Amino acid sequence: MSDGRPSGPLGKILTPSRASAMRSSGTTIASSLAAIAIALTICAVLLAATGKNPIDAYSTILETGASGNKLLEMMRRATPLIFSATAVAIGFKMNIFNIGVEGQYLFAALIAAEVGSHLSLPGLLHVAVILLVAMVAGAAWASIAAVLKVSKNVHEVISTIMLNYIALSVIQWLFENFFRDDSDGGLNVKTTLLPYSGKMPDIVSGRLNAMFVVALVTVAIFWVVVYRSRFGFRLRASGFNATAAATAGIDARRMTVIAMLLSGAVAGLVAMQSVTGEAFAYGPNATPIQFGFAGITVALLGRNHPAGIVVAALLFGFLDSTSAELQLAAVPNSIVKVMQAIIVLTVVIINEATIRRMNIKTAERARAELAAGGAQ
Amino acid sequence: MNEHYQHTGTTAVRLTGIGKRFPGVIANHDVNLNVRAGTIHAIVGENGAGKSTLMKTLYGMQQPDTGTIEVGGTERHFRSPSEAIDAGIGMVHQHFMLADNLSVLENIILGSEPARRGVINAGDARRRIGDIVASLGAELNLDDPVSELGVGERQRVEIVKVLYRGARVLILDEPTAVLVPEEVDELFDTLRRLVDDGATVIFISHKLDEVLHVSDDITVMRQGTTVAETTPSQVDRAGLAELMVGSELPSPAGRVTAIGEEVRLRVHDLVVPGVEGRPAVEHASFEIRAGEILGVAGVEGNGQFELCTALLGLRAATGEVVIDGHDISHASTRSRHEAGLAYIPFDRHREGLMLNAPLWENALLGREDNPELSKGPLVDIAAARASTVGIIERFGVLTPDETTPAFALSGGNQQKLVVGRAMVSEPSVLVAAHPTRGIDVGAQAAVWDEIRRARDNGMAVLLVSADLEELIGLSDRIAVMFDGRITAMLDPDTTTPAELGGHMTGSHQEAAR
CATH class of the missing domain: 3.40.50.300 (P-loop containing nucleotide triphosphate hydrolases)
Structure with a gap:
């Protein structure tokens, strides 16, 4: 070229390797499976050490897991985990650690149940409004941490952990003083029951309601927003390198606030399976707790990727669903929790090691390809 | 023990026929390098010419597929950098690997702390480091935190650290890329003193003026192999650039358009x-x-x-x-x-x-x-x-x-x-x-x-x-x-x-x- 552009050895793509992305996700899946196998081995040793027969325990798990009802139970138990893990993953994508999903979803559950009980709307619209209120309430609670971070530079790990405790107190105060409904006189106090129009439709009657579908849709939206949208690109860029993102004109404070609000909004949906489909109200003993923290584990296990989150949530749901049968087989419930923890630890450790190896290999391959390409 | 390094003429490092393949490709082939003891030996080449691969091989970060490595006349097979360090080879990386919140002294002994019954014995280290710093003709306050040092001083800490570990052959990977002109001069003074004391310096660069200014011998790499050996007296800037890129340097064009009004x-x-x-x-x-x-x-x-x-x-x-x-x-x-x-x-x-x-x-x-x-x-x-x-x-x-x-x-x-x-x-x-x-x-x-x-x-x-x-x-x-x-x-x-x-x-x- 006459305009002085480099040609020849400068400036050409030497060996296109379109399979590289597939290769890396293949390696990720393989390493995750290997990690689960290792974890099961460790658990087997643990079971044997506590005097249980690991083969019996595992075959109990497999037998019970094979039944159709157990698979529905797995999906039911996975549903809140998918929401909480997605909420955590949104923050993780820009290196924001939202430890406050617990407080956000419980606050949202109370507000949504209370608002929903006072509404009278046609079927699905009523349900949709309840979900929307839950998302707004979750985002509102998360916004406190967001504002503290961008205005006072308070680290979100500190603020969200603290806000969990504050949320519990606020919820208790609101519930005891304003929203408690003692009309049925029972010990199991709740907010006023939702009218029938506020009930989430079932997919399989009495076994699985449509929140599972909402969860899958949420994960799909998460994938599109984070991996395909301009906003998601900015979010991930801020996570990759905050300084470079700022230099490129991405407003870090704005991204922090939006990410935190989105995270809180998704967190708001965690207890909606219970509120709109099972308990039809918020109640200190009726609304499930601890899903906020479990979500961190599931997000970690799923490597903050939508597909990984669904698989990890289903795995945890499956293990949870087998705990009753294991107890019947004289395996304590706690062993299931230990297994979950061991799986997470091995997956995280093995994944980290795999990523490092893959990074080194990628760099070496690129250099080697270029050295060879230059010599041609 | 290092007497064979003491005068120029003997060989400090000799690489013969080094080849390194990665799956499907060749990163280094037929690399021959002969570094005389007590000299500054420059390795020049464009990006991707194979310099880094070669230095990783010499420093034990990877193993060659073919060829031999001789250090001080003895054939060696390094399986890790620590084996290379034991053989007296040290590397000063382009991006410094120092702990900001530790002092100069702590950074230097980090990784090889002189300990007596588990307690660090800084006194001996301080004396030895003081000797090394003095022999470089440099000044370093050993108690300053590294975070307060400038880039040139940090590099000097890296050099002292490598010497403290007993290196007699120093590999410097583009050491001047991060330095301002005065610091470059100071670095070159340091390198001169090092070789005067009998050490050997391998200096990777693509700044031709510096290479011509400071080195005794030059090896040129192109496309994964060594293509020429020369010395500053045998070649000028244009000639060296030509060896590197395989053609004449493009001449800087003057401007033909006028500066606009707006x-x-x-x-x-x-x-x-x-x-x-x-x-x-x-x-x-x-x-x-x-x-x-x-x-x-x-x-x-x-x-x-x-x-x-x-x-x-x-x-x-x-x-x-x-x-x-x-x-x-x-x-x-x-x-x-x-x-x-x-x-x-x-x-x-x-x-x-x-x-x-x-x-x-x-x-x-x-x-x-x-x-x-x-x-x-x-x-x-x-x-x-x-x-x-x-x-x-x-x-x-x-x-x-x-x-x-x-x-x-x-x-x-x-x-x-x-x-x-x-x-x-x-x-x-x-x-x-x-x-x-x-x-x-x-x-x-x-x-x-x-x-x-x-x-x-x-x-x-x-x-x-x-x-x-x-x-x-x-x-x-x-x-x-x-x-x-x-x-x-x-x-x-x-x-x-x-x-x-x-x-x-x-x-x-x-x-x-």
Whole structure:
């Protein structure tokens, strides 16, 4: 070229390797499976050490897991985990650690149940409004941490952990003083029951309601927003390198606030399976707790990727669903929790090691390809 | 025990027929290197010529497939860097590996702490390190925290650390890339003293003037193998460059178009607050016209970084910044980009790249709102990748493909991508900080050509550089920054090294006022 552009050895793509992305996700899946196998081995040793027969325990798990009802139970138990893990993953994508999903979803559950009980709307619209209120309430609670971070530079790990405790107190105060409904006189106090129009439709009657579908849709939206949208690109860029993102004109404070609000909004949906489909109200003993923290584990296990989150949530749901049968087989419930923890630890450790190896290999391959390409 | 290193003539390191393959490709082949003891031996070559692979082999970071390594006449097979260290080979990395919050002494002994019953015995270490520092003719306060040291001093700490571990053969990977001219001179003094004491230095570089200035022997690498051995007395700059790139250097073209009339960038009375009440930039005022390149010369740390980041809106400042008649003094960084300002950052790793992201995402950074690269709220991935391929081809980025993560590229190729990203949007004003830092001569000429062509099409350029050849070859005027102020405005056609140097070090400062 006459305009002085480099040609020849400068400036050409030497060996296109379109399979590289597939290769890396293949390696990720393989390493995750290997990690689960290792974890099961460790658990087997643990079971044997506590005097249980690991083969019996595992075959109990497999037998019970094979039944159709157990698979529905797995999906039911996975549903809140998918929401909480997605909420955590949104923050993780820009290196924001939202430890406050617990407080956000419980606050949202109370507000949504209370608002929903006072509404009278046609079927699905009523349900949709309840979900929307839950998302707004979750985002509102998360916004406190967001504002503290961008205005006072308070680290979100500190603020969200603290806000969990504050949320519990606020919820208790609101519930005891304003929203408690003692009309049925029972010990199991709740907010006023939702009218029938506020009930989430079932997919399989009495076994699985449509929140599972909402969860899958949420994960799909998460994938599109984070991996395909301009906003998601900015979010991930801020996570990759905050300084470079700022230099490129991405407003870090704005991204922090939006990410935190989105995270809180998704967190708001965690207890909606219970509120709109099972308990039809918020109640200190009726609304499930601890899903906020479990979500961190599931997000970690799923490597903050939508597909990984669904698989990890289903795995945890499956293990949870087998705990009753294991107890019947004289395996304590706690062993299931230990297994979950061991799986997470091995997956995280093995994944980290795999990523490092893959990074080194990628760099070496690129250099080697270029050295060879230059010599041609 | 090191008597065989004591005089020149014997061989410190000999590599014979080294070959290194990676799956499907050859990184090194038929590499022969003969380093005489007590000499400074330069290894020069373009990015991707195989220098790093070779040095990793010598330092035990990887094992060769063929060939032999001899150190001091004995054949060696290093399985790890620690075995290479045991054999007296040490490496000073381009990016320093020091712990900021530890003292100089602690950093040096880190990893080989002299301990007596588990308690660190710093006294012996202090004496030995003191001897080493003295033998280098350098000054280092061993109790200073490393965070307070300048770049040149940090490098010296790295060198002392390697010597403390008993290295007699030192590998320095592009040691001058991060240094200002005075520090380069100090480094070369240090290296001279080292070889006078009988040590051997292997010096990787692509700065030809330095190589010719400091080295005793030169080995040239091209396309994975060693292609020539020479000495500074046998070859001049042009000849060495030709050996490296395999052709004559492109000659710097003078400008053919005239500088335009319209002012593209106007900066008036810009003040950037610094630490401790002292402004980092004081009352800077200048204009750059269409098709004009304003060079900024100065020793690093005299306000250039603050000036550039303030122009980008990344740093609070007072004063006026106007691009093409639009006042952007209070605009956000993104609005400034949209007004036509582009930036080649000082530090590509810190400010420019997402190392774990693929090249096409890196090339998209800052351009994701460009309608050609998006579909409504979504990124148009196909268009973004195609645009990246365009940058790769036009700016000569050597890469397997556009999905390769940025960390896998050599520094020079990363830099070319960063330059390409800034230039491809055809900005009206380019703020370019060290646009060719760390890249080889062939690619440097290509980047210069691109800047010249954009200038001829009316782009205004603020060019911050420590490379005087670049500054003088490209700039229409040269502003010198000293202590946060623009202290001189020089004509590159008439200025002399003495004049420029005088302003840069502040000794002409009174006269300039």
